[in-house]
Amino acid sequence: MSRVTLQVNGKQVSVVVEPRTLLVELLRDKLQLTGTHVGCDTSHCGACVVHVGGRSVKSCTMLAVEADGATVTTIEGLAQGGKLHPMQESFHQHHALQCGFCTPGMIMSAIELVETRPHADEHETREWLEGNFCRCTGYHNIVKAILSCRDAMREKSA
Amino acid sequence: MSTTTHPSIPGSIGAAIPRREDRRFITGAGRYVDDIVLPHQAYAVIVRSPHAYAQIRAIATAAALAAPGVLAVFTGHDVAADKVGGIPCGWLVKSKDGSNMVEPPHPMLVKDRVRHVGDQVAVVIAESKAEARAAAQLIEIDYEVLPAVGTLQDATAPGAPAVWAEAPDNVCFDWDLGDKAAVATAMASAYKIIDIEVRQNRVIPNAIEPRAAIGHYDPAGDYYTLYTTSQNPHLIRLLLGAFVLGIPEHRLRVVAPDVGGGFGSKIYHYAEEAIVVWASKKLGRPVKWTAERSESFMSDAHGRDTIMTAQLAVDKDGKFLAFKVHNVANMGAYLSTFAPAIPTYLSATLMAGCYTTPAIYVEVKAVFTHTVPVDAYRGAGRPEAAYLIERIVDKAARELGIDRLAIRRKNFIRPDQFPYKTPVALEYDVGDYEATLALALKAGDYDGYPARRAASQQRGKLRGIGFSTYVEGCGIAPSALVGQLGARAGLYEAATVRVHPTGSVSVFTGTHSHGQGHETTFAQLVSDKLGVPFDHVDIVHGDTDRIPFGMGTYGSRSLSVGGSAIVKAIDKILKKGKTIAAHLLAVSESDLVWSRGEFRVAGTDRRKTIAEVAFAAYVPHNYPIDKIEPGLEESAFYDPLNFTFPAGCHLCEVEVDPDTGVVQVVQMVAADDVGVVLNPMIVDGQLHGGLVQGIGQALYEEAQYDESGQLLTGSYLNYGMPRASDFPFFNVSTHPTACTHNPIGAKGVGEVGAIGCPPAVINAVLDALAPLGVTDISMPATPEKVWRAIASAQAAASTRD
Ligand code: FES
Ligand code: FES
Numbered sequence: 001m002s003r004v005t006l007q008v009n010g011k012q013v014s015v016v017v018e019p020r021t022l023l024v025e026l027l028r029d030k031l032q033l034t035g036t037h038v039g040c041d042t043s044h045c046g047a048c049v050v051h052v053g054g055r056s057v058k059s060c061t062m063l064a065v066e067a068d069g070a071t072v073t074t075i076e077g078l079a080q081g082g083k084l085h086p087m088q089e090s091f092h093q094h095h096a097l098q099c100g101f102c103t104p105g106m107i108m109s110a111i112e113l114v115e116t117r118p119h120a121d122e123h124e125t126r127e128w129l130e131g132n133f134c135r136c137t138g139y140h141n142i143v144k145a146i147l148s149c150r151d152a153m154r155e156k157s158a
Numbered sequence: 159m160s161t162t163t164h165p166s167i168p169g170s171i172g173a174a175i176p177r178r179e180d181r182r183f184i185t186g187a188g189r190y191v192d193d194i195v196l197p198h199q200a201y202a203v204i205v206r207s208p209h210a211y212a213q214i215r216a217i218a219t220a221a222a223l224a225a226p227g228v229l230a231v232f233t234g235h236d237v238a239a240d241k242v243g244g245i246p247c248g249w250l251v252k253s254k255d256g257s258n259m260v261e262p263p264h265p266m267l268v269k270d271r272v273r274h275v276g277d278q279v280a281v282v283i284a285e286s287k288a289e290a291r292a293a294a295q296l297i298e299i300d301y302e303v304l305p306a307v308g309t310l311q312d313a314t315a316p317g318a319p320a321v322w323a324e325a326p327d328n329v330c331f332d333w334d335l336g337d338k339a340a341v342a343t344a345m346a347s348a349y350k351i352i353d354i355e356v357r358q359n360r361v362i363p364n365a366i367e368p369r370a371a372i373g374h375y376d377p378a379g380d381y382y383t384l385y386t387t388s389q390n391p392h393l394i395r396l397l398l399g400a401f402v403l404g405i406p407e408h409r410l411r412v413v414a415p416d417v418g419g420g421f422g423s424k425i426y427h428y429a430e431e432a433i434v435v436w437a438s439k440k441l442g443r444p445v446k447w448t449a450e451r452s453e454s455f456m457s458d459a460h461g462r463d464t465i466m467t468a469q470l471a472v473d474k475d476g477k478f479l480a481f482k483v484h485n486v487a488n489m490g491a492y493l494s495t496f497a498p499a500i501p502t503y504l505s506a507t508l509m510a511g512c513y514t515t516p517a518i519y520v521e522v523k524a525v526f527t528h529t530v531p532v533d534a535y536r537g538a539g540r541p542e543a544a545y546l547i548e549r550i551v552d553k554a555a556r557e558l559g560i561d562r563l564a565i566r567r568k569n570f571i572r573p574d575q576f577p578y579k580t581p582v583a584l585e586y587d588v589g590d591y592e593a594t595l596a597l598a599l600k601a602g603d604y605d606g607y608p609a610r611r612a613a614s615q616q617r618g619k620l621r622g623i624g625f626s627t628y629v630e631g632c633g634i635a636p637s638a639l640v641g642q643l644g645a646r647a648g649l650y651e652a653a654t655v656r657v658h659p660t661g662s663v664s665v666f667t668g669t670h671s672h673g674q675g676h677e678t679t680f681a682q683l684v685s686d687k688l689g690v691p692f693d694h695v696d697i698v699h700g701d702t703d704r705i706p707f708g709m710g711t712y713g714s715r716s717l718s719v720g721g722s723a724i725v726k727a728i729d730k731i732l733k734k735g736k737t738i739a740a741h742l743l744a745v746s747e748s749d750l751v752w753s754r755g756e757f758r759v760a761g762t763d764r765r766k767t768i769a770e771v772a773f774a775a776y777v778p779h780n781y782p783i784d785k786i787e788p789g790l791e792e793s794a795f796y797d798p799l800n801f802t803f804p805a806g807c808h809l810c811e812v813e814v815d816p817d818t819g820v821v822q823v824v825q826m827v828a829a830d831d832v833g834v835v836l837n838p839m840i841v842d843g844q845l846h847g848g849l850v851q852g853i854g855q856a857l858y859e860e861a862q863y864d865e866s867g868q869l870l871t872g873s874y875l876n877y878g879m880p881r882a883s884d885f886p887f888f889n890v891s892t893h894p895t896a897c898t899h900n901p902i903g904a905k906g907v908g909e910v911g912a913i914g915c916p917p918a919v920i921n922a923v924l925d926a927l928a929p930l931g932v933t934d935i936s937m938p939a940t941p942e943k944v945w946r947a948i949a950s951a952q953a954a955a956s957t958r959d
Binding site: 018020028032033034035036037038039040041042044045047074075076078079084088091092093095097098099100101102103104107122123125126127129130132133134135136137138139140141142143144 | 176177179180181182183184185186187188189190192193195288363364365366367368416417418419421450451452672673674675839840842843845846847848849850851873874875879881882883885887888911
């Protein structure tokens with residue numbers, strides 16, 4: 001057993017886990033942050049994407065102990081004071097989700113894209129989503145939502 | 159009407175209102191089955207067969223039972239000892255000779271013979287999932303491996319191993335539909351017969367949420383609860399309760415909370431649902447099972463997998479005279495819930511397509527193989543029909559030297575011919591096939607195609623354009639009709655509308671939303687019909703304890719059947735409301751007119767709103783109590799009079815790289831008639847999703863088994879899941895003709911994308927390759943297949959030279 005101390009959605013937490021525990025298991029099972037999903041066992045689907053130290057990470061692919069000392073943001077930590085993150089709002093406005101299962105991972109991935117590559121075009125956006133599967137939306141409205149959010153965020157920072 | 163421009167009137171039909179269910183999903187507050195943790199919950203892991211066909215000689219469970227955290231291990235012997243029933247099939251198909259289909263047993267846990275890779279053999283239940291998983295490794299099973307039949311091609315070969323002794327030739331049923339003699343006569347004198355063989359590649363539904371189930375037995379009330387990833391909780395309650403575990407409906411609750419996509423794969427009753435409920439009672443604790451993705455690949459029902467050969471008789475002008483189809487369809491090792499209906503009643507009946515072909519005859523031979531059961535997957539039978547028809551129509555055009563669109567137009571059922579009775583048992587109520595074709599050509603700038611083709615050529619790419627003008631039948635289904643056809647259930651839908659004392663409304667629907675957005679669209683419908691604000695309407699679904707009854711969501715039925723049940727309930731509310739309003743206003747009912755939420759005395763400004771009427775109904779101090787009861791709540795069942803028939807035209811443009819064989823979809827246009835549209839934003843989204851599954855089937859996806867029945871595509875490493883980078887933005891639009899027999903005019907949109915699109919894609923690929931002499935390619939048109947087709951056409955051409 002190992003003790004892991006980390007900051008999750010702005011709160012300091014400290015839990016004892018087995019060494020084999022994955023970050024996604026820590027989030028879902030220990031912290032009841034069930035917004036982060038598990039859609040595969042081969043690190044392909046991206047339903048589990050969270051931010052660790054500001055970068056998107058597949059939380060099914062990282063051990064909980066590796067996140068010791070890290071700052072983690074999950075889908076539950078995005079909205080601030082009841083105000084949605086612009087990416088969440090954009091997904092809503094563009095109907096970029098249907099069953100919602102891929103959505104948390106998609107949003108977390110998309111946020112890193114627009115933050116790190118503010119000039120990403122449609123092509124780059126689609127390539128960026130390589131590791132995020134959606135079976136419902138045909139990706140059409142997801143890409144629309146991301147591009148629209150990118151424009152809004154660019155305008156704001158201009 | 160284009161769905162990309164629309165009026166935005168909140169609360170009304172036709173408005174593109176962003177979905178109200180989004181909030182919980184975008185904030186991580188969705189509640190899927192695997193998110194639920196019941197106090198004292200234990201975890202189940204299923205031990206599955208690694209072999210396609212094998213005799214279980216012995217199972218040793220002692221080591222697993224002794225492992226840390228393990229609470230129980232159950233095998234097929236425990237199931238047999240408890241006399242648990244098998245997983246039932248919901249549809250009985252009879253062969254040509256009148257005999258019933260072969261219906262083999264489907265045990266919850268297999269005791270002696272496994273029949274596909276993934277067949278469930280034992281269950282390990284432990285304090286944690288990790289402990290259950292570790293203990294499952296300790297179960298030793300002695301298998302005697304038997305020769306298996308892994309593919310459809312091999313199933314009917316002479317001497318093939320029999321999956322079931324009761325079907326020595328592996329034939330489950332041999333069924334037909336249509337007028338064989340009329341077809342033979344027409345064929346005999348036809349100008350030309352066009353021949354084709356097409357293969358429907360087997361696909362894996364791959365909803366991103368893996369299946370999961372929690373069983374909870376409460377001894378206090380002798381009461382069972384099942385939380386499950388289902389598209390139809392009431393159907394699961396019926397099948398699990400009545401057929402498998404023998405639990406009466408009033409002691410069994412089935413909850414399908416948020417469900418992460420279905421596409422058909424979550425219609426069926428699966429063994430794991432029964433296992434967790436049964437095990438919960440034995441253990442006295444809730445038991446949860448969640449599939450790992452690798453289990454999904456080998457235990458979710460697969461889709462399609464048919465081989466069709468067909469002949470189309472034509473006259474010299476391209477008029478279709480007769481159509482004959484022979485279809486061999488894979489059922490897998492067991493019969494899943496709807497499996498026998500897919501190639502027959504949902505496919506053969508659509509073989510007229512949108513054409514006036516006067517004589518049609520279809521034979522369907524369903525066969526067993528040592529593979530996962532095959533059942534409905536988005537489109538379910540109609541994609542198979544549309545693909546066959548639209549491929550052979552293109553081939554006819556090519557062989558007759560007639561333009562592909564001209565031959566379609568020549569054979570279209572014209573708007574003035576509706577209602578149109580086809581030679582394969584259906585009556586299409588309404589449609590306008592020319593209109594959607596014209597819409598697609600305009601939206602896709604068909605006139606500009608030659609220039610685009612030339613531009614591609616300049617870049618060394620082969621460009622092709624392909625069409626499909628399809629029709630499908632959904633809005634499942636008229637109960638009496640499907641009863642005659644072998645369905646073992648009715649396929650109506652139910653709804654309860656409860657107007658609360660202060661005028662807000664709860665609607666309980668038997669359909670289930672797992673991405674379709676019912677909480678929004680149905681609220682729009684109710685808001686419109688009842689004249690209450692959109693925000694005052696709540697839609698409740700997915701819980702058999704809260705919803706009186708229902709048949710669930712599949713076959714694009716939710717709005718046309720489920721929505722119609724809601725409208726019927728609202729009609730009853732308004733009838734009662736009128737009596738109340740007339741009493742309150744001291745007028746006769748005939749003096750009242752109903753308009754947007756109010757009963758008005760005609761010609762005056764005296765009125766009662768629905769909220770005032772509701773208040774009077776619950777506080778009946780001044781009330782027509784001699785005529786009606788207090789309260790304002792009504793239920794209705796709606797049984798459709800006919801199927802609905804969405805139709806349309808899909809236009810696809812591809813670019814093929816002749817050096818690598820890579821096919822890129824560069825334009826995808828869908829112009830569909832899905833009937834009256836309630837929320838165009840949601841309709842467009844349904845189309846986008848369907849198109850990606852259609853293109854996925856046409857270009858990327860295939861579940862492959864080898865001859866010994868090993869699943870070769872058992873993970874995302876080797877199954878071609880469509881990704882964002884595979885697609886352009888889509889061009890979708892709708893042109894509604896209102897369904898004539900339901901009160902909404904809706905037809906259904908859930909499946910049309912996946913139905914209309916694959917033939918358009920393959921026709922486009924063949925159009926691109928035609929100059930090289932390629933005349934056929936099978937789905938999925940992978941780079942390897944395309945490259946080989948090009949190479950062999952070139953080789954053939956050079957030997958000719
Ligand atoms: S769960 Fe699929 S990538 Fe992490
Ligand atoms: S919204 Fe269902 S998987 Fe993306």
